[in-house]
Amino acid sequence: MTDLRCVLASAATVAALAGPAAAEAGRGSLSEAITAGKPILEVRVRYEGVDQANLAETASAFTARTRLGWESGAWNGLKGLVEFEDVRQLGAEDYNSTLNGKTAYPVIADPEVTELNRLQLTWTPNSAFSGTLGRQRIALDDQRFVGAVGWRQDEQTFDAVRADVSVGKLKATAAWLGNINRVFGEGADWDSDSWIVNAAYAGPDAFKPTAFVYALDFDNAKANSSITWGVRATGKAKVGAMALAYAASYARQSDYASNPADFDLDYWIVEGAATYGIATLKANFESLEGNGTKGFATPLATLHAFQGWADVFLATPANGIEDASLALALAPRITALPKLQFMVVAHSFQAQRGGADLGDEIDVQVATPLTKRLSGVIKYADYDGVPGFPSRQKIWIGVDFKL
Numbered sequence: 001m002t003d004l005r006c007v008l009a010s011a012a013t014v015a016a017l018a019g020p021a022a023a024e025a026g027r028g029s030l031s032e033a034i035t036a037g038k039p040i041l042e043v044r045v046r047y048e049g050v051d052q053a054n055l056a057e058t059a060s061a062f063t064a065r066t067r068l069g070w071e072s073g074a075w076n077g078l079k080g081l082v083e084f085e086d087v088r089q090l091g092a093e094d095y096n097s098t099l100n101g102k103t104a105y106p107v108i109a110d111p112e113v114t115e116l117n118r119l120q121l122t123w124t125p126n127s128a129f130s131g132t133l134g135r136q137r138i139a140l141d142d143q144r145f146v147g148a149v150g151w152r153q154d155e156q157t158f159d160a161v162r163a164d165v166s167v168g169k170l171k172a173t174a175a176w177l178g179n180i181n182r183v184f185g186e187g188a189d190w191d192s193d194s195w196i197v198n199a200a201y202a203g204p205d206a207f208k209p210t211a212f213v214y215a216l217d218f219d220n221a222k223a224n225s226s227i228t229w230g231v232r233a234t235g236k237a238k239v240g241a242m243a244l245a246y247a248a249s250y251a252r253q254s255d256y257a258s259n260p261a262d263f264d265l266d267y268w269i270v271e272g273a274a275t276y277g278i279a280t281l282k283a284n285f286e287s288l289e290g291n292g293t294k295g296f297a298t299p300l301a302t303l304h305a306f307q308g309w310a311d312v313f314l315a316t317p318a319n320g321i322e323d324a325s326l327a328l329a330l331a332p333r334i335t336a337l338p339k340l341q342f343m344v345v346a347h348s349f350q351a352q353r354g355g356a357d358l359g360d361e362i363d364v365q366v367a368t369p370l371t372k373r374l375s376g377v378i379k380y381a382d383y384d385g386v387p388g389f390p391s392r393q394k395i396w397i398g399v400d401f402k403l
Helices: 003-006 011-021 030-036
Strands: 036-051 059-071 077-090 113-126 129-136 157-167 170-181 190-201 208-216 224-239 243-253 266-277 279-288 322-329 341-350 358-369 374-384 390-403
Touching: 059 113
Parallel strands: none
Antiparallel strands: 036 059, 036 390, 059 077, 077 113, 113 129, 129 157, 157 170, 170 190, 190 208, 208 224, 224 243, 243 266, 266 279, 279 322, 322 341, 341 358, 358 374, 374 390
16 A cells, blocks of 8 residues: 555545544534635746866756745645646756756756645544645655755655644654655656654743654565654843744664665764844754665665755665754845845764765855745755766756745
């Protein structure tokens, strides 16, 4: 039972069981639920350019992503959602999309695709429980382990059965993942028999702990199967006019299910941030262990948010990686652009095993809402590489529209 049809096969049963039990959650008519629904319309147009030292050609992609769908209002605790996604190349396809065979060009992982992005049924009988069945978006914590990969044009979604439970200050999410709809188009999707559990306690601002276990089993990507246990804590405080924040995580990963390898690897991260006036300074150190054969992996993560925007280390090197970074974000008070944000990030990479130099990177971003529904971004990444990890520069210019 690993594809969308199998996941949705029990939707009618769920609805039939949910109806009587959810009667107390609301008795509005089905027509009222439809009337209360809202359309989904998102359009993102983006240019991405890549110059990579070991490739003769320079990549250039001008793409448009359109999402169109509908989300119903609530009826006896039930809500439905359907959303389609289309990615088109506008002009010449001068890049390696991972599907078009243009390997002389650098990779820009935005292949042309038209697909069902989400199709889900959610039942929320009360404030303590919500269940979601179908193709859906799942993003947990900072998306280091499970995320939507929202930076790419083709979003990552999951054919899943999910339960969200809230008891007092304890909130937990558990889900079975039947198929991983990856960003590379349907031909690269993973057949899955995976379980994820994440539980968080909403303690005081200074200490909010989380524990998780992700048991991942992929039938057509066995080398990515693993089980990861971990803990995370976040907190914040005010010291005079300064706002302080921190986050720290630790995880242990081992081979699991169909993976033929044998490994036990550690992951940890510590980060701290201070905000004063218009400026935020953030320091971060992240370590993913490697044993010389395999590195700690997070195959369901929103990887672009970690180890630099140039995406050199989407796959952890066999000797692991350590990333020390320092970021400065500014929110200048400009009347015409009141939410303008500027960010610069510096990364220094080295192997976790052996300490070899893995290069440096500078990332720069300027982003702002332009209107209530339109936003823009300009983003640049410059990775200064070493043998085995060639230098590259990337630039993005994009606009997003959301209804």
